[in-house]
Amino acid sequence: MEIFEYAPAPESRAIVSIRPSYDLFIDGEFVESKSDERLVTVNPADEEPLAEVAVADDADVDRAFAAARRAFEQVWSRLPGAERGKYLFRIARVIQERARELAVLESLDNGKPIKETRDVDLPLAAAHFFYYAGWADKLAHAGLGTRPLGVAAQVIPWNFPLLMLAWKVAPALATGNTVVLKPAETTPLTALAFAEICQEAGLPPGVVNIVTGAGATGRAVVAHPGADKVAFTGSTEVGREIARAVAGTDKRVTLELGGKGANIVYDDAAIDQAVEGIVTGIFFNQGHVCCAGSRLLVQESIADELLARLRARIERLRLGDPLDKNTDIGAVNSAAQLARIRELAAAGQAEGATGWSPACPLPERGYWFPPTVFTGVTQAHRIAREEIFGPVLSVLTFRTPEEAVAKANNTPYGLSAGVWTEKGSLMLWTASRLRAGVVWSNTFNVFDPASPFGGYKESGYGREGGRHGLEAYLD
Amino acid sequence: MPDTVPGSLRAYLHGLPGVDEVGVGRRAADLATRSIKTTAKRSAIDLAISMVDLTTLEGADTPGKVRALAAKAVRPDPADPTAPSVAALCVYPDMVAVAAEALKGSGVGLASVATGFPAGRTSLEVKLADTSAAVAAGATEIDMVIDRGAFLAGDYRKVFDEITAVKEQCGPAHLKVILETGELVTHDNVRRASWLALHAGADFIKTSTGKVAPAATLPVTLIMLEAVRDYRAATGRQVGVKPAGGIRTTKDAIRYLVLVKEIAGDDWLDPAWFRLGASTLLNDLLMQRTKLATGHYGGPDYYTID
Numbered sequence: 001m002e003i004f005e006y007a008p009a010p011e012s013r014a015i016v017s018i019r020p021s022y023d024l025f026i027d028g029e030f031v032e033s034k035s036d037e038r039l040v041t042v043n044p045a046d047e048e049p050l051a052e053v054a055v056a057d058d059a060d061v062d063r064a065f066a067a068a069r070r071a072f073e074q075v076w077s078r079l080p081g082a083e084r085g086k087y088l089f090r091i092a093r094v095i096q097e098r099a100r101e102l103a104v105l106e107s108l109d110n111g112k113p114i115k116e117t118r119d120v121d122l123p124l125a126a127a128h129f130f131y132y133a134g135w136a137d138k139l140a141h142a143g144l145g146t147r148p149l150g151v152a153a154q155v156i157p158w159n160f161p162l163l164m165l166a167w168k169v170a171p172a173l174a175t176g177n178t179v180v181l182k183p184a185e186t187t188p189l190t191a192l193a194f195a196e197i198c199q200e201a202g203l204p205p206g207v208v209n210i211v212t213g214a215g216a217t218g219r220a221v222v223a224h225p226g227a228d229k230v231a232f233t234g235s236t237e238v239g240r241e242i243a244r245a246v247a248g249t250d251k252r253v254t255l256e257l258g259g260k261g262a263n264i265v266y267d268d269a270a271i272d273q274a275v276e277g278i279v280t281g282i283f284f285n286q287g288h289v290c291c292a293g294s295r296l297l298v299q300e301s302i303a304d305e306l307l308a309r310l311r312a313r314i315e316r317l318r319l320g321d322p323l324d325k326n327t328d329i330g331a332v333n334s335a336a337q338l339a340r341i342r343e344l345a346a347a348g349q350a351e352g353a354t355g356w357s358p359a360c361p362l363p364e365r366g367y368w369f370p371p372t373v374f375t376g377v378t379q380a381h382r383i384a385r386e387e388i389f390g391p392v393l394s395v396l397t398f399r400t401p402e403e404a405v406a407k408a409n410n411t412p413y414g415l416s417a418g419v420w421t422e423k424g425s426l427m428l429w430t431a432s433r434l435r436a437g438v439v440w441s442n443t444f445n446v447f448d449p450a451s452p453f454g455g456y457k458e459s460g461y462g463r464e465g466g467r468h469g470l471e472a473y474l475d
Numbered sequence: 476m477p478d479t480v481p482g483s484l485r486a487y488l489h490g491l492p493g494v495d496e497v498g499v500g501r502r503a504a505d506l507a508t509r510s511i512k513t514t515a516k517r518s519a520i521d522l523a524i525s526m527v528d529l530t531t532l533e534g535a536d537t538p539g540k541v542r543a544l545a546a547k548a549v550r551p552d553p554a555d556p557t558a559p560s561v562a563a564l565c566v567y568p569d570m571v572a573v574a575a576e577a578l579k580g581s582g583v584g585l586a587s588v589a590t591g592f593p594a595g596r597t598s599l600e601v602k603l604a605d606t607s608a609a610v611a612a613g614a615t616e617i618d619m620v621i622d623r624g625a626f627l628a629g630d631y632r633k634v635f636d637e638i639t640a641v642k643e644q645c646g647p648a649h650l651k652v653i654l655e656t657g658e659l660v661t662h663d664n665v666r667r668a669s670w671l672a673l674h675a676g677a678d679f680i681k682t683s684t685g686k687v688a689p690a691a692t693l694p695v696t697l698i699m700l701e702a703v704r705d706y707r708a709a710t711g712r713q714v715g716v717k718p719a720g721g722i723r724t725t726k727d728a729i730r731y732l733v734l735v736k737e738i739a740g741d742d743w744l745d746p747a748w749f750r751l752g753a754s755t756l757l758n759d760l761l762m763q764r765t766k767l768a769t770g771h772y773g774g775p776d777y778y779t780i781d
Contacts (some may be wrong), residue, residue, distance in 0.1 A: 004518045004732060009510035113506060140483055258717035271546055272701055273498030422493040442495050 006318075010326040011114045015101045018189065020110075021052045024060055024212060026177040026194035027067035028205025028216045034059040039185055039214060043333040044111035045366045053188050056211035056313040059249040061180070064209040065226035068151040068178040071206025077148050081137035088133030090201040095126040095166075098197070102190055106162055107322045109189040111331030111367070112285050113308045114323050122449055125166040129333050130464075131449035132170035135470060139175060148176030149252060150228030153221045155242075156191075158184035158232045159332050159389075161287040165191055166235050167464050169208060172177055175473040177229065178207045182221045183212040184234075186334045210370060219245070229473065230266055233290070236387075236413075236458050253471045254462025256290065256454055258387040262408035263293030263444060264430060266401070266421035267302045269420035273442065275309045278393070279417060281387050281444040283317065283371050286332055290459075293444050294341075295384060297404050307375065307395065314371050315358045332367040332390060341369050341390030348383035348394070381409060387413070400425060405433045414456025418444040430459030437463070484631040484671070491670060494662035496700055503693035505710075508749060509733045516729070521746065522765045523728040527561040527750045527760075528586055528717065531570075532593075533684065536575045541566055543781040544631040545577035548566035552761045555768075561757065562724065562746040563616055567592070567607040573657060575613030586616035586651070588640060593684035595620040609700060617641070618651040621668065622659045631671060638675035651717055652678035652748075657687040665695050670741025679715040685752065690720025693734060700738040713742065725763040728756060763776045 021038075023030040033054035040049045056064070068354040076084070081187050088126045094104065102125075103117035112121075138145045161183060184193035191210050198208050206382075211217060223245045231240050246253050251289040258282045263281045265274045281293025298306050321355040322330035332338045351354050355372040366376040369390055377384050377394040384394050398404040408417055431439045437455045440446060444459050447453070452468035454460060462472050504570040511519055515699070529548045531540060545564055550559035563584030566574050571587045587609035606617055619641050640764050652672040656665050663707055674678050680699055680718035683690035688754040696718045703714045718731055728751055735743045743749050766772050 003741070004522050004736060005515060006511065007513045007515035009512045009515075098729040119508065244523075269492070270495035270498060273495035273502070276498055276502050325508070334536065443497065443501075 002199070006326050007443060008321070010321060011323045011325055013103055013104055014324065015106070015113045016105045018051050018105070018468070022054060022188070022212070023191050023258075024054050024056055024064070025192065025210040026060070026064045027209065028199065028203075030195070039212070041109060041186060041188055043108050044333050045363070047365055047367075050108060052241045053191060053192070054381045055213040056217045056220070059385035061211055061217065061220040061224055062278070064180045064211050064392040065207035065224050068180050068209050069226055071147070071204055072084070072150055072178040072423060075204045076178050076207050076448045077174075079176070081139060081176075084174060084176060086134045087134060087201055087203050088129050089171060090132060091124040091197060091203070092126045092129035094197045094200050095122065095129060098193075099123075101221040102162060102193060104227065104323065105193060107330070108188050109129050110161060111322055111333050112160065113327040113330040114325055115327065116285060121160055122451070125163045128163075128166040130171045132174035135467075136174040139470065141473065142470050144467075145474045148178060148364045149473055149475055151226055152179050152229040152231060152473065153178045153224060153227035154179055154181040154231045155218045155221060155234065156181065156183055158187040159285060159290070161187040162190040167230050167233070170473065171464070172231075172473050173207065173470045175470055177473050178219055180209045180224070180227070182211050182213065184271045185212070188212045222246065229253070229356050231472065232256070239460060242472070249318060252472065254454075255460035256415055256462070256464060257458060257460040258415045259290045259292065259455065260295055260385065260411045261291055261293045261385055261416035261418070261436065261461050262297050262411075262434075263418040264404045264408055264420065265296065265298045266419075266423070266426060267406075268422050270422060270442065271302070271306060271309065271414065273307065275313050277311055277418060277420060277444040279313055279317070282393040283329060283391050284445050285390075286330055288333060288337070288389055289445065289447065291455060293416070293418050294388060294392070294394060295408075296393055297396065297398050297407055299404070300375075300399055303397050307373075308371065309336060311356065311358070313395055316371065317358070317360075317371055319360050319368070319370065320363060329371060329391065332369050335367055338367040338369060341388055341392060344383055344386060344388045345372060345392055348377070348381060348392075351381045351383070353377045353381055354396070360385070373414065377409060385411065401430060405430060409433075412458040415459035416440070420465045480577070483630065484635060488631060488667040488671060491666055494666050496662050499662055499694045503697050503734070506733050506737055507693060507730050511729050511733065517767050518727060519732050520760050523558055523725070523732060523751060524757065524764070525559040525562060525758050526749055526751050527757055528563045528565045528719070528747045528750045529561045529757060530565040530628060530685070530719070530754050532565070532567060532588060535714060536562055536567060536570055538570070540781070541570045541573045542577045544778070545574055545583075547779055547781050548583045549578065549581040551757055554763070554777065555765070558761060558764060562750055565618065565752065568605055568612070568614075571609050571612035571614045571744070585613060586618055588616035588618045588620075588684075590619040592618070593686040594622055595606065595622055596624070599640060602637065602778045603640060603644050605643050610644070610646055610648045614648055616649045617645050617652060618653055620655060620684060621672065623655050626659065626668060635644050635671055635675045638677065642676040646766055650676070650679040651681045652677040652683045653684055655668070655684055655687055656682050656691045662698055664714045665698050667703060669699050670706070673702060673706045673714055677714060677715050677748035681717040681719055681752065683718075683720040691718030691722055691752075693730060696731060696739055697734055700743070703743070704739045713748060713749040715750065716721055716743070717750040721755050722751055722753045724756070724759050730759060
């Protein structure tokens with residue numbers, strides 16, 4: 001009898017037609033950029049170019065803001081909430097209808113496994129539009145004011161391209177604002193597909209404008225005098241730059257930045273599920289997650305047993321073709337990010353921590369990094385302090401709940417944390433002392449549009465999602 | 476042979492790590508999305524057929540019915556001799572002699588439920604007599620039920636002692652211990668009952684009688700697979716797992732095989748260590764098997780009804 005091994009089960013890419021070249025989406029139409037500069041977005045799994053994309057210059061950004069201002073003043077802010085809601089519901093439904101296509105496109109452009117785009121990114125993106133569509137005619141009941149701010153400048157990262165777009169665009173539109181959005185330079189394709197969805201949904205021209213490009217375009221967008229509000233998700237470094245750029249202006253700002261989340265496992269935890277939570281916490285989306293549980297804090301009395309189970313579990317992770325439906329770990333998004341992960345992993349080794357990875361052959365082409373666990377990490381090591389944004393877990397131990405909380409909070413960040421215990425009182429005691437915007441109880445990396453998300457300290461300010469998410473777009 | 480449990484059984488079983496219901500559900504649901512196609516599906520189907528405990532446990536069972544099912548167990552697809560035999564035929568104790576005769580020389584195992592199946596609400600003497608009668612009549616495997624009442628009342632010692640007594644009565648026959656997880660209800664109970672049965676000497680732990688809903692589920696089987704995995708790591712002894720009841724389609728069966736592969740590991744992907752207690756499942760496996768080989772489905776009339 002043949003041995004039961006999984007055969008390749010690739011999702012077909014035939015469902016997606018990627019154009020060779022994309023223009024900017026301004027005032028409801030795809031228009032050529034004023035600049036001649038183009039960027040090429042590649043498939044990180046094999047380094048093959050996927051498409052050429054326009055790079056918006058200052059004049060393009062001006063046009064986008066002019067269109068957004070016009071749409072805001074003449075159309076969108078004047079529509080009753082119920083009418084805005086109809087457009088958002090329509091967008092949500094089109095996302096669902098095109099979910100398979102968008103999932104494949106996202107996996108191609110980002111490198112994340114199809115299992116995640118299909119089961120997480122796409123359902124959540126649609127859910128965000130449905131959720132905020134429901135708020136559009138109920139703003140008077142949110143207790144936050146009902147007047148939109150105007151034009152929102154939004155810059156989003158490459159780790160969840162379409163989902164971060166949904167987090168930004170849905171609440172802005174529901175509250176009556178219009179949008180100029182810049183997707184990340186390495187993952188612009190689903191945002192451009194979203195532009196088509198806006199057309200398909202009949203969204204009035206200028207309500208959503210999408211300008212592609214790299215850092216210079218992003219700077220032009222957030223610094224534009226026509227922006228009433230700046231919303232950014234990305235690195236703390238760029239977040240600081242944005243805060244400086246808008247200082248002294250009357251722009252409102254929300255920043256969702258980096259993190260170094262602690263995942264605290266007490267000795268009475270449901271150990272097998274805690275192992276799952278650790279794996280989900282750090283290896284979900286190749287660790288390209290701002291709220292990743294990148295620091296495992298395990299009670300010393302169960303550390304050896306937990307780590308043995310964790311290693312055995314990691315041995316079973318399937319790394320490879322992101323389009324294979326059985327792939328658990330996909331490709332790192334870019335050469336630059338891979339270099340950063342390598343640099344920090346090397347620093348971990350050099351500083352005296354012990355790295356471990358499963359025997360896991362990496363594909364020859366593309367950007368790949370194996371799941372890695374560092375033990376013997378101390379608070380002083382760079383890998384315990386700096387955000388790696390990759391599949392690298394730093395393991396620290398603690399002896400008492402006080403020590404766990406002290407170590408968890410001893411970071412410039414404060415975005416997420418997880419706590420694993422079967423004892424309710426200890427769960428509440430710990431959660432109430434953690435300075436993190438999100439604390440997961442016996443789970444990790446679970447998201448819902450009704451739940452607010454955001455950080456403390458260097459992880460940023462403002463909240464996205466839930467009723468709280470409306471506040472950033474209302475006066 | 477039963478091994479030693481340190482301290483009191485209660486302290487030991489309640490000292491096992493807890494099971495988080497939500498987490499187990501998520502893990503099982505995640506593994507259920509594995510996509511098993513082409514060559515993988517072909518090998519999975521044959522493996523699943525070879526793991527079936529083809530079961531008839533009805534008050535209306537007759538020698539004729541048992542003989543018919545025995546013939547099917549040996550040669551599941553009359554049209555295709557390459558289809559493997561199932562692992563065992565599973566019947567009530569009074570049908571064992573008929574089944575033994577029908578299966579003679581076939582290599583197919585003969586399992587008998589015993590110990591006052593399915594409720595187990597009878598005295599230990601009767602349970603032991605039930606067991607020895609089935610073994611004497613030719614059963615090579617005994618599927619016993621645990622005393623769920625005693626377990627839920629916290630009388631773990633009684634459950635443990637009954638298992639060891641039945642095990643002794645089994646002689647050379649393999650002992651499968653049915654936990655009836657649908658009556659134990661919580662996942663913590665499933666884990667405790669699994670470890671109790673493992674220490675008491677079970678050769679297999681089995682989810683259900685098939686007479687109580689819910690019968691086998693993916694999360695419960697996952698917890699039992701974790702238990703046998705960890706038990707082997709701790710003691711060196713390998714024990715099998717058998718989900719039973721409610722597994723009707725090839726898709727269901729393949730999901731269980733994925734669970735075995737990713738939770739316990741390849742060592743358990745063998746009829747000696749994993750069984751599927753089922754009756755209607757077999758025809759669906761055969762139908763899908765033919766579909767893979769020929770590219771089209773035969774109608775239900777091309778598969779035997781027994």
